[in-house]
Structure formats: structure tokens, C-alpha cells
Amino acid sequence: MEEEHSTRLMKPSPAIVFLGPATCVVMLFLVAPLVLLARYSLNRYDPTELMIEAVTPANYLRFFTEAFYWEVMRTTIMVAVLVTCLSLVLGLPIAYRLARTTSRWKSVMMLMIVLPLFIGSTVRTVGWMILFAQSGVMDSLAVRLFGLRIDLMYTPAAVVIGTLSVILPFMVLTLQSVFEGIDARLEEAAQGLGAAPGRAFWRIVWPLALPGIGIAAILSFILGMNAYATPVLLGGPRFQMMAPLLFWEFNTNSNWPFSAALAFILMATTLLLTTLTNVVIPRRYRA
């Protein structure tokens, strides 16, 4: 009996066996670089030596004491919030309809949502550039139809539209799976008891979907906060967001310590704001 007990103790539990390899990979490829980056962020920058080993908060202080960086962070948050809200407004009806449809074309519709993900976001952005450019498709059409010029390239609107196009498929796919998980008979029951479709959705589906909607919104928000290619290509050098700013410091000055500090500040801000979702969503609806 005692022997059996000790054997059981020595034998690794199935959970450890399953989680072990993934944990090792995460530790090696995610945590280790982050630790290294954290260490770099405390180093000192020198134009000749590039990075001098030190333990200084100077890089973080530089960010928090200069209004310019606050403004870039504010722009980043505003873009991320705006594209999250827009993707929610546009993606929710599509996802709901997709989840509830019994059409034989459902798989084709799903494919159309997934298809943009087959192409890299940079390539898709180049497509937007052709549409938005002066004398591009939209400009030429507007001139021909209304005699007006549309110069969307290198504007905040172009960045929001471009980022939205990147994020929307993720939002739709996440929400679609959320709605698929909610039994359609609940709505039918509500309607059977006299609730209008809108009321049935609002009183039955919405509360049940809220945790999933929250997760989809967080996913979109994170993607928006870290957008790089779209702001660079559609916003141009004058439209500054955190990820392009971070790369500018790395690319132009090889300032690794400040770039590392910016990366951590961006990550911490994203984490903080997503945690706030817990405050916004009532406790009983949380995932």
C-alpha cells in the first residue's frame, strides 16, 4: 500500500506531462527574450558604443517626462480604442448572422472572412495604398463622379481604415465561435414567450456572449495597440504611434535601451488597459 502511494507520488501527473513541453517553449522563446529586453532597458545609450551596461531608470524617465511621448501614447490608445469599437460594431452583426445561418453557403462565407488572413497585413496595406493614393482608385473615382479630390493617404482616417481591415476578421471569427456556443433554442424560447427578436437578443444572447465579446475586444485592442505596418505605410512619418516610434529609435539611432524601455511601457499600458476590462464588465458576466 505504502509502495503504491510512493509510486503514485513519483509518477508525474498527466497535466505536467502535457503542459511541460509548451511551458518550456514559452519560457525559452517568450520569457527569456523579455528578461533580456528588461535588462537592456536599464542600460545606457552611447552614440559610439551604442549600449553601455548600467542599471539606470533614465530611459523610463525620458518617456514619462517628455510630453511628446505621452502624446504618441495617447494617439496609439485612441486608434486602438476606435478600431476596437468599430470592429465590434461592424463585426458583431456579421458574426451573429454567420453563427445562426443554416445556409449551405456558410462554409463559403466563413472562407471569405478567413481569406484576408491568408495574405500578410503588409501586402494588404499596399492594396490600401493603391486605393488611397493621390490619383489612385478612390481619388480618380471621386473626381470622375463628383468632381472632388479625395486625399486619404497619410491621414489618421487611412490608418484607422487599414487597421480595421486587419482586425475585423479576428473579431468576426472570435465572435462567431462565441455565438455558436450559445444555444439558439434559448432565443426561440424567449421569442416563444413573447419577446421581440431584438429584445431576445439583448436580454438572452448579449449577457451570455458578453465574456466572449470582452475577449474579442481585448484581442482587437492588443492588435490595435501594437499596429506597425499600417501606421507606417498609410499614416506616413508624421503619424506617430508607439510601435513605429519604437522601431524609429532602434532603426535610426540603434538606441536599444530606449527602444526596450518603450517596448515595456507599451506592453505594460496594454496590459493595464485590458485589465480594466474586468472593471467595465460586471463580475457575473466575466469569462
Add this chain to the structure above:
Amino acid sequence: MRDVPGFSRRSVLAGGLAAPLAVPALITGARANETFVLGTWGGDYQRLQLENIELPLVRPLGLEAVADTGDEPPRVAKIMATRRLPRGPLDVACLQAVQAYALGEAGVLEELTPEKVPNLAHVKEGLATATFAPHIWSPQIISYSPERVTSPPTGFGDLADPRYNGKVGFPDGNFFYVMMAAGLFAGGSANDFDKAKEVMTKVNANGLRLYPSTDAGGPPFKTGEIDIGMMWLARISMWQNAGIPVAAAFPKEGCILYVSGMVVPKNAPNKEAAFKYINAMLDPAAQLGFAKNMGYLPTVTNAPLTGKVAEQLALPTPPPKLVVPDFAFTSKIQPEIADWWKKSIQHG
């Protein structure tokens, strides 16, 4: 027994005996080339390196380059990050002169001399440093639309002319060279960044448009988005060849030179191959190939241009003032100027 026509018993036996002797010769012939790592930019530059340097001049020496393609900053980062290792990741690194000078100052580059690289003896004065072999150069000129600008611009000051309000633009990545040009115009020295800031602020207020990449700076001349800007003469030549209606005007105050070339890190595993590659890069045939295909001027004195290339890349008469950046100064001040540019011009 009847002999097979053409093969006697003796010839077969002789062949059998000779075969083992021929094996080493066959192995020598089939042996793979010795390799070295070339850190370079991609695209046309890399293709032309292969066509004009490696295939005709380096492969016959039994050497083959393994390309580590990427942007300049990761290349610099690699060299700096591995500087204490006995064997670095690169044998030859392609860099702009300003960046190469900074690395040379950091003491991570091998000294290049005519003993190691014989063709260095032909390099034009002022382009090389102790650790940097220049490959290509081009003067920074004023680019303008010959269709919409009736009288060609004469100096950097034209970019602040209200006539061109909202029609001034250039690639943002060239900002440091543009700042040097502004200093040359306003203060008479490429190092006068205080004066450069003043005049650049005026240009910015004139509706300056900044483009995210060098290639993005050409089409706006065709679409009518901009009428005037700053660019390398080489790039103007490429845009003209691509059908973009753009012309070059040499500023009367002088032109800042864009110089790019190659360096050998001190811990390069195959320095001998690196020296041979750089020597081939300075060969007149390779230099002329780059001038013809990319519009950059040769950095050596023994590769005179002829024909259409000479016409297209000809400097005006009297020759313009050509200003090689003061690398010792620029490598130290660049971060400060980059910070100012980011906050006052991009954000301004």
C-alpha cells in the same frame, strides 16, 4: 573474340589503370567554393552585387558569398552584439559611410590598407576611411518637376519658397542628409545644424510632405502631389528610366555626398575572402556596372564613364561643390538631430 569498335583490350586496361589517378583531379574540379558571409541590402543592390562583383570577379577566385540580406540597423546591431566573440557572423558588411565611421570609432572594424585590398590605391580622395572602402556615391540634388517648375531651382532655399507651398516632399529616411544640405545653405557648413534647424522649420511650414520609403518619393512627381524635393542624383536617374518626369538641379551652395561601401569586422571568420571581395568591388568593371544599372558614381579613379551613362550622370560645368560629410562630427550628432527631427519636423 571480336573487339568492340574503338576499344581495344589494351586501351580498356590502360583506362582502368588511369581511372584512379584521375579521381583526385575530378574531385578538385567539383569541389565547392570557399564561402564567406556578405551582410548586404536586398533588392537591386544585392542582384547587381551578384551580377557585377561575385559572378564575374569573385567566383573565379574559388570564393562564393553567402548573403545575409537585411536592413542596415540589424547589421550594425549584429556587429556590435558579437564584437567580443572570437568569430563574428559577418565577413563583409555593407554600410553607409556615416554608420561605418561610427563602427570604426567603436574599434570593431578591421583596418583596410592597399596591402590587403590593392584596389584601394585607386579610391577617390576623401571617400575612404581607415576601416571603410567606399563602393558607390551620389550627390544629393534638388529634384523637381520639369513640367510644373518653369525655372529650375537654384538652392535649398527654394524648398521654403511659398510658390511651392504644399508641393515640397522627400523620403523621411533621408532627413540627416537633408539637414546637412540645409546647414550648407543657411550656414555655409554641413555641420551647422543650428542654422539648418531654422531653415528646415520654414520648409516644414511650407507644407512639407514626408514619404515613408525612398521608392515612395518618386511617384508623387508623376501624380502632381509634389513639385520639388531633395534626392540622390542616382535615384533621379532611376526614376527617369522608370518614366517618372523628374529633373535634377545642383544647388549653388553645394551638394552633400551620399557614400556607401563595405567594412570587415575585426572578428570576421574569413578575412582573406573579405579582402578579395572588397578588392573585386573596387574593380573598374564592377564599378561601371553599378553606374550603368543603378546610377551611382564610381568611387575609383580608374573607371571613367562613357556614353549614355556619362551623359545622364554628368556633373554640370563648372563642377558643383561636392561636400563629403564630416563623419567624425556627424556620427556623434546624428542621434540628437534624429530626436529633433522626430519631435519638431515629423510631429511639427
